[in-house]
Amino acid sequence: MTIRDIMKYIESEYKVINQTPCEVCGGEYLTEDLDITLVDGVPFDVCDCVCASCGYIKSFMFTAPFVEEDNGLEIIKRMN
Numbered sequence: 001m002t003i004r005d006i007m008k009y010i011e012s013e014y015k016v017i018n019q020t021p022c023e024v025c026g027g028e029y030l031t032e033d034l035d036i037t038l039v040d041g042v043p044f045d046v047c048d049c050v051c052a053s054c055g056y057i058k059s060f061m062f063t064a065p066f067v068e069e070d071n072g073l074e075i076i077k078r079m080n
């Protein structure tokens, strides 16, 4: 997977977050933090988001296949 693929992947995650309305007030989520975690050995990309309108906090989880690449995690950290 190339850097471009990883970028595309992250972009699609942001798209999902942007298209998801707040569970409480229907507002927009803003991404606060992005982290990688392992669940049963599978890498997940965890986005902590906060509602721009009411402050409700929600975590989005995505599988992160690019983390298995040598530099995937480093690239993500640099992008932040």
Ligand SMILES: [Zn+2]
Pocket (backbone or CB within 6 Å): 022, 023, 024, 025, 026, 027, 028, 051, 052, 053, 054, 055, 056
């Ligand atoms: Zn809200």
